[in-house]
Amino acid sequence: MDVLLHEMMHQSIDQHADERDVDTGGTSSHNCAAWVAEVNRLSPLLGLKRKTEVIRQRRVNGRVTWAAREEGSLTMRELATWPYCLRPDGYYRARAKGPAKAKQKRSGK
Numbered sequence: 001m002d003v004l005l006h007e008m009m010h011q012s013i014d015q016h017a018d019e020r021d022v023d024t025g026g027t028s029s030h031n032c033a034a035w036v037a038e039v040n041r042l043s044p045l046l047g048l049k050r051k052t053e054v055i056r057q058r059r060v061n062g063r064v065t066w067a068a069r070e071e072g073s074l075t076m077r078e079l080a081t082w083p084y085c086l087r088p089d090g091y092y093r094a095r096a097k098g099p100a101k102a103k104q105k106r107s108g109k
């Protein structure tokens, strides 16, 4: 489901970019204002707490690097793999088993 959501976000942004006058410029389809806005809008609805921003080149300790201004913001890689990169280990395995089977396994039945 997360992969489908991710791909549908691309579709929605591309399809509505002209009519909404959204900023799709950036270094990639993941590191742009439109993508970041959708990630920040949808993350709380998925129970994901991390916020993000468009990542730009910055000088950090005298070195130029790609980094967000806000600490804890998603990295470039995380933007490209949102939301599945933020799911805990075993999240999809537990979902694949379904609530009944997962419950049986926990109780040992």
Ligand SMILES: [Zn+2]
Residues within 6 Å of the ligand: 006, 010, 030, 080
């Ligand atoms: Zn993508």
